[in-house]
Amino acid sequence: MERDLIRWLRQRLPAHPLLKRGIGDDAAVLDLRGAAECAVTVDALMDGVDFELREIDPRRAGRKALAVNLSDLAAMAAEPLAGVVALVLPKTGGLELAKNLYEGMIPLAEKFGLAIAGGDTNSWDGPLVVSITLLGKITPRGALTRCGAKAGDRILATGALGGSILGRHLDFEPRVAEALLLNERYALHAGIDVSDGLSLDLSRMAEESGCGALLDLDNIPIADDARRLAAQLSDGSTPLEHALADGEDFDLLLAVPPDEARRILADRPLSIPLAEIGEMIPGRGLWRREANGKLTPLAPRGWEHEFA
């Protein structure tokens, strides 16, 4: 019952200095004095689409629902502040499920200093929906947007890409600390997280920035998962194709001026891999650069929600 969940949440949700009033009122009250500009992001995840509850520990679903939102804050180079959680629960098993979802979220929230400020809990005969909204503080360096890339910028990618459906899409580490560190120390032009597929998300960043992008396919960091998935599926898709088109890597793509990119790659400031995979170019569209320098068009591929 809703009342039991609220009682449990009051005990279980950690206190946080930002949180003037948490669970139990018509709204939570946050002290945002320290944050003149805020990033606000929302992502809703659904059972059967973003995870399969009958196959996984529900704590992993809760963790993922929070992690994808943290990844959006990372893509803006915003410091996590606070979040609210809306649950639409199945009527049977809903209370246990809700507790487990929160148990998946809480350690991740604590790791990133995020206050879980409250939420809304509903029930119905349908599958679980988890919708999380996060607020993040824009640092003095300003927000890292999708629209600031310039022709000539190098494209850097964190981590390794492809095949996250084998499990990484549930357990990935959002690149919050990496984004904040890079944005503080270096002059980044633009950033996006790879949620729908490298080639699709890169084409979006290029379009928003009014330029094109080329990829040096040999330089793309391919995840072991991408190799395993290609081997498992044996549908002719290569590991590289998985790295280009699979969604939910939740790594970062950054557009960085050439000198600054060189500096980052020399400094190696991150404990995770960082690779130069291409370049923003004048004009439009997405291209692959052959060994001889020739450009051929590359079709953006990835995950898009289809509705008509």
Next chain:
Amino acid sequence: MERDLIRWLRQRLPAHPLLKRGIGDDAAVLDLRGAAECAVTVDALMDGVDFELREIDPRRAGRKALAVNLSDLAAMAAEPLAGVVALVLPKTGGLELAKNLYEGMIPLAEKFGLAIAGGDTNSWDGPLVVSITLLGKITPRGALTRCGAKAGDRILATGALGGSILGRHLDFEPRVAEALLLNERYALHAGIDVSDGLSLDLSRMAEESGCGALLDLDNIPIADDARRLAAQLSDGSTPLEHALADGEDFDLLLAVPPDEARRILADRPLSIPLAEIGEMIPGRGLWRREANGKLTPLAPRGWEHEFA
């Protein structure tokens, strides 16, 4: 398609001075310089539970999804600032539906000065879910919480209650302006909006405040809808019972010190009805006061999301 919706939203969503970056990035960016403390609230509404899409214009569903959140800000006496919208759309007809939902939200957002900052759009084989998160500015008078009521406070109710299922639950006016005006001019102790039923929500406010509450049943403003519904249902429930237990009135209950309540009722500062319906009392529980002053227990009744 998601892309078409984003293109449409960019044209259609009004600009707003708070909105530094709206639709089209990983997160929206808000200028919250003017708001040291913020209320944050989220409510998810589902087709088949909170409205029936096959029976109503979808714009009314969109309007309701925003209005219930505005009502939560009203209950905190917070000024609407900005909101984000997460949609889980059915795959067929989803684009048209999404546009209509937004068409229902936009006039209400404009009326209350709210920036619609962005959102997240998903699709699946299930029914529509709309989850909206709002930020509101806490004014210098502070937040109006559920927990500040004191024994002796008079209980004031705006509007008239009961029978909102006949249509008012879709088209009600959130009491934002009224809450802000009353909280600015008078010393209110506590407030809550009637979302789940007068008797249930009042008992929650009493419980949060560590006191009890009594109702003078003769003074409860009964909506015409409550009378119509009682007549239609002919299940023996009276209009008063509907006023006590029906949810989704989205009127305000306020706990106000006696002198201040007298002043408000003499000033008549609102253009909507405002009635004194009872009193906060020492002890616990919800009571009705008979004509002879005797107290009898009154069971809190209303809507609760059930899950086990």
